[in-house]
Amino acid sequence: MIGNDIIDVSYTRRNSDWERKGFLDKVFTLTEQNDIAGSIDPFTTVWRLWSMKESVYKLQLRSKSKRSFCPSIISCKLLDDTKGIVSYDRVEYGTTTKLYNDYIFSFATHNDYAGVNHGIIKYDTKLPEDYYTFIKSELALNLDCKRNEIIIIKNEMGIPEIYRGNIKQDASLSITHHGKFLAWSLAK
Amino acid sequence: MQDKAKLIDDLKKIVKPYIQDEVAFDNINEDTDFINDLKINSANLVDVVLDIEDKYDIEIDNESMEKMLNVKASLEVIQAKLASR
Numbered sequence: 001m002i003g004n005d006i007i008d009v010s011y012t013r014r015n016s017d018w019e020r021k022g023f024l025d026k027v028f029t030l031t032e033q034n035d036i037a038g039s040i041d042p043f044t045t046v047w048r049l050w051s052m053k054e055s056v057y058k059l060q061l062r063s064k065s066k067r068s069f070c071p072s073i074i075s076c077k078l079l080d081d082t083k084g085i086v087s088y089d090r091v092e093y094g095t096t097t098k099l100y101n102d103y104i105f106s107f108a109t110h111n112d113y114a115g116v117n118h119g120i121i122k123y124d125t126k127l128p129e130d131y132y133t134f135i136k137s138e139l140a141l142n143l144d145c146k147r148n149e150i151i152i153i154k155n156e157m158g159i160p161e162i163y164r165g166n167i168k169q170d171a172s173l174s175i176t177h178h179g180k181f182l183a184w185s186l187a188k
Numbered sequence: 189m190q191d192k193a194k195l196i197d198d199l200k201k202i203v204k205p206y207i208q209d210e211v212a213f214d215n216i217n218e219d220t221d222f223i224n225d226l227k228i229n230s231a232n233l234v235d236v237v238l239d240i241e242d243k244y245d246i247e248i249d250n251e252s253m254e255k256m257l258n259v260k261a262s263l264e265v266i267q268a269k270l271a272s273r
Contacts, residue, residue, distance in 0.1 A: 015229075016235070020235070020238065021238075023234060026237060026238065026253070027234055068254040068257075069256060072250060
């Protein structure tokens with residue numbers, strides 16, 4: 001299983017105020033709030049932790065029957081500049097985060113997979129209507145098949161699943177978009 | 189207890205700055221989902237919860253927040269918190 005999350009840095013600077021009263025308490029554990037307060041760049045630490053939580057939430061949603069929203073019950077430990085451990089419902093997940101000037105990208109995996117691949121694109125204005133076509137083209141390269149053989153269907157929980165013909169594939173797909181960025185992650 | 193139409197109207201004003209789907213916003217009703225329909229991003233969902241706390245002077249605990257993904261659940265949380273004051 002896989003879950004991912006991308007954060008558009010400039011979009012976030014414009015649209016989210018992590019310093020507003022109450023925000024940190026609603027989203028982060030006390031340990032995380034200490035990590036944020038003690039970091040050189042609190043903004044980046046806030047959104048790095050957020051993307052770790054979001055990617056684990058999305059991964060874990062695959063085994064749940066109901067969506068929920070409560071970031072502060074998902075707790076993160078930062079191991080180094082990229083790796084982290086996230087605990088949610090008494091299960092620990094390993095996360096990887098890549099920090100760039102214009103985006104922050106995290107993904108979490110649970111089971112062992114032979115390979116995890118990602119694709120990230122920046123688009124000009126709005127999320128393009130045909131973004132699935134783009135994702136399918138890239139998945140085709142990874143799954144060694146033709147683009148038009150791939151069908152992506154979101155299940156009732158909003159999780160994308162890959163089909164070839166009528167057959168659901170074992171490969172686990174996660175899609176995230178935010179601001180002007182779109183990313184997919186595939187574990188197979 | 190405030191009537192439901194007024195609560196929906198207030199909630200509409202609260203979510204307005206964060207919505208990304210105008211059509212869904214114009215047609216807002218109890219079944220409207222904040223993320224799937226209004227396309228509010230999850231970070232802004234925290235803002236919605238904080239704005240609701242400020243507006244009604246209530247405190248929304250984790251258990252209540254978990255449910256607040258749509259209009260109906262949010263109205264239920266607000267009504268319950270107001271009633272228990």
